[in-house]
């Protein structure tokens with residue numbers, strides 16, 4: 001029998017406007033070692049299924065059936081709960097929306113002409129957002145978008161994952177069955193890339209389906225979120241992971257796969273524990289006694305080992321954009337790696353120092369990708385480029401006459417003089433995002449950010465003057481931040497408004513593995529804690545050491561008003577749409593209309609999303625919000641009885657539901 005080709009899958013839900021960099025990078029590397037693999041992007045392929053008339057009609061049938069059940073219950077003597085009222089209301093809203101044509105919206109967003117007409121773009125964008133509204137009613141109480149897949153209240157744990165899978169709550173269940181039916185029965189290896197938290201439920205859903213269909217296939221999870229998930233578990237909980245998959249790849253996967261795949265081919269399936277233990281970065285349970293075992297840690301050498309990413313398995317017309325944009329990672333890690341709040345990628349593992357692909361090779365990689373995949377638009381998907389590297393790469397691109405357009409994240413650094421920014425522009429850099437974080441010198445120092453407000457303003461101005469669109473990422477409420485500090489952030493945004501093309505003002509939340517999460521008291525945080533359901537420790541919660549710094553209602557309203565005033569002058573949007581920072585769609589709009597395209601308000605959409613909605617917010621929504629707020633008030637705060645874990649989890653939520661039904 002012919003050997004099956006190892007398969008790597010990128011699961012939903014994530015940005016469908018471009019192919020993520022990880023799997024093509026691994027494929028390119030393995031190809032250079034003469035190991036053939038195939039990659040599939042389920043996240044992009046699913047779009048046609050989700051938007052098809054047939055799918056929407058099936059969901060409409062499900063909604064109508066459920067509406068009849070709830071109607072009957074309402075008219076009988078059984079009391080309908082507040083939760084059911086909420087579901088009922090959402091169903092009534094969703095049923096008429098099923099008449100809309102979603103596949104047309106998909107086609108129009110892929111068509112150059114419609115994409116670049118602002119009104120038309122907004123209309124189709126809204127249409128796809130409505131699709132999520134239907135999904136949320138059909139698969140209640142789960143919520144979906146291109147960067148979200150979660151439960152209304154409870155975080156993902158094994159209980160919730162089990163419920164999601166056994167009740168077939170994935171909107172893609174039928175589509176997965178069709179996709180998996182195409183996989184040969186002798187498939188020996190499937191890897192799933194769990195990069196973002198929003199991919200977590202579908203990753204485990206898929207793994208379970210694959211295990212059922214192909215019990216002898218070796219399944220491995222990799223990616224930044226897989227690394228987080230596996231690291232934080234006790235051995236007892238980790239064993240539960242291995243009822244879904246055979247192994248995890250912690251950190252970078254190139255070398256792990258280069259050693260694992262030949263072994264699997266030789267054995268026709270799972271290698272021995274002894275062999276697995278020698279594979280770098282692998283994490284698995286022993287076949288004999290379920291002991292949790294690790295392979296040695298290996299950091300990938302970018303200087304000698306890389307090959308250009310290979311996107312050839314992916315149909316680039318599947319992506320939600322009129323033209324392709326490819327991701328490329330010329331560096332890995334962060335050369336600064338000190339910011340208090342940062343836990344990006346694998347940086348905080350302590351093993352992943354900053355590394356760079358040699359300049360000549362990076363330029364050659366870009367040139368070959370441009371030729372092979374007929375695109376000139378690139379996003380450098382890395383934590384950061386050192387200024388020396390960014391400038392040398394720009395010079396090399398110019399020297400080789402490589403005509404591309406690119407975008408990336410950069411640190412504010414003094415080396416970015418106006419002359420250097422002009423060089424970057426000449427090499428094709430058209431949009432850059434800065435982690436500005438704060439306008440307060442005190443807070444920047446507390447963050448160990450290594451920059452000052454003065455430097456931020458100066459360097460931003462240089463980029464702006466060179467013609468490069470600049471985006472500022474800021475956030476409020478860092479530990480020990482007071483009202484004056486917050487005002488300084490708002491002031492620096494307002495003062496530089498004419499030279500900032502996009503911005504966000506977020507709110508502080510501790511990030512897993514960040515210096516604050518690891519050493520809270522050093523940063524004025526009394527305590528980091530988790531909910532009972534958050535067994536993977538993906539959502540750290542915190543209590544500030546000094547409560548007196550938190551804003552009162554009046555101050556909060558003032559700040560909200562000032563942020564609204566600032567935002568009202570721009571077209572800002574959420575991920576992955578045009579108007580959000582570092583998205584493919586934003587980049588295309590910047591290329592077409594110039595760096596200030598989002599610095600002005602776009603004309604209002606005549607038929608906005610609200611137009612499609614049949615009813616206003618009902619009493620049940622309001623009552624539900626009130627009850628939920630009450631529940632969360634207790635369920636999210638530590639008490640004297642439970643100090644390290646607070647109640648929020650599926651079981652405590654169910655208890656609350658039973659209780660509220662009696663009201």
Ligand code: SF4
Pocket residue numbers: 334335336337338339342343344383384411435
């Ligand atoms: S926030 Fe940016 S500069 Fe700071 S450590 Fe993280 S990646 Fe590096």
